[in-house]
Amino acid sequence: MSLDVSRKDAQPATPPSAGQNGNGNGVAVLQNMATTQHRLRLHPNTEHKPESYDGLQLDFNPLLFSSLERYLPPPMLSLSRDSKLHYMRDIILRYSPEGERNRVQRHREYRQRIISHYQPLHRELYTMHASNFFVPSFLKAINENKEETFRSIMAEPSPGVFTFEMFQPRFCELLLSEVENFEKWVHETKFRIMRPNTMNKFGAVLDDFGLETMLDKLMEDFIRPIAKVFFQDVGGSTLDSHHGFVVEYGIDRDVELGFHVDDSEVTLNVCLGKQFSGGELFFRGVRCDKHVNTDTQSDEVLDYSHVPGRAVLHRGRHRHGARATTSGHRVNLLLWCRSSVFRELRKYQKDFSTWCGECQREKKVRQRASIAATKLELLKRDGKPAT
Ligand SMILES: [Zn+2]
Secondary structure (H helix, E strand, O other): OOOOOOOOOOOOOOOOOHHHOOOHHHHHHHHHHHHOOOOOOOOOOOOOOOOOOOOOOOOOOHHHHHHHHOOOOHHHOOOOHHHHHHHHHHHHHOOOOHHHHHHHHHHHHHHHHHHHHOOOOOHHHOOOOHHHHEOHHHHHHHHHOOHHHHHHHEEEEEOOEEEEEOEOHHHHHHHHHHHHHHHHHHHHHOOOOOOOOOOOOOOEEHHHHOOHHHHHHHHHHHHHHHHHHHOHHHOHHHOOEEEEEEEEEEOOOEOOEEEEOOOOOEEEEEEEEOOEEEOOEEEEEEOOOOOOOOOOOHHHEEEEOOOOOEEEEEEOOEEEEEOOEEEEEEEEEEEEEEOHHHHHHHHHOOOOOOOOHHHHHHHHHHHHHHHHHHHHHHHHHHHOOOO
């Protein structure tokens, strides 16, 4: 079994070296790093009320700073907002060396070029209007915001894979028609667009033509509350960025999608339509980086058939793929939700991942071996002849 691990965005793990820094930012990173003795906390300080970083000219989402603040070493919490901001910015910049920042800037310009030329067809899609978008049962569950109400609208056909009614048929229709309109514009203007990821040749990035704000809201107000309950172990409560796109399958589109993991902590996958057969999703267990190619256990096998309007929510590290769409045309909305806090903390984590099926299996095997060894030791002792 081999995995084509789709990584749209590279995650550089090493800080820029002193030699390659052409600007003051990079140098500051290294100096501050050297004077910092403290490590981030392993668990957030939930008692602490973070500062608001809204309204500042920041390179990153203000929410990211508020969530990261809860992980600061205790002595730092009493420092000024500016000092905390600098410290956290340095941490975040380590993921974002110069090349990455240029890439981000180029992408921002690319997005701006599209948005200033493309005329949206259904403007009502571009701001969140919950009662028009979602089915009443979903809205009610979100408003109550309790595990049992979430469970009452969901099926969990395999541990960690949740499915539920989410979008109204009208919303699906409008979004499909907006995507068609966008593709028509792309075709007519011969605009060279970037496809959603390395594995799909068809489909479009919704964030690139104006839907970013709406999708941010979708993640923050509707997915994060659920992820906080069911995916706490992969940063579900600290989701702070997303990649939103549609994929299109059919004989004249992408036909199937190989076995892979997503570059996300939590993935929302909703079928928008239209008429199709085939295209089942198959799941084969959650794995950490180290175990991504290990065998599937029989209780990890799940095959799921898409239903328009119905959502599937799972960990990004839940290995999956899509079977061939044998007839018709299928379009799915994907929202890859990420947590920068989770990604930072994972670097300090050396032991078993609680969410990786193989880590848990190894842990059990070791525990069993250790119990067996203890038993053997006791038996030997008991069997010794009395002297
Ligand atoms: Zn593992």
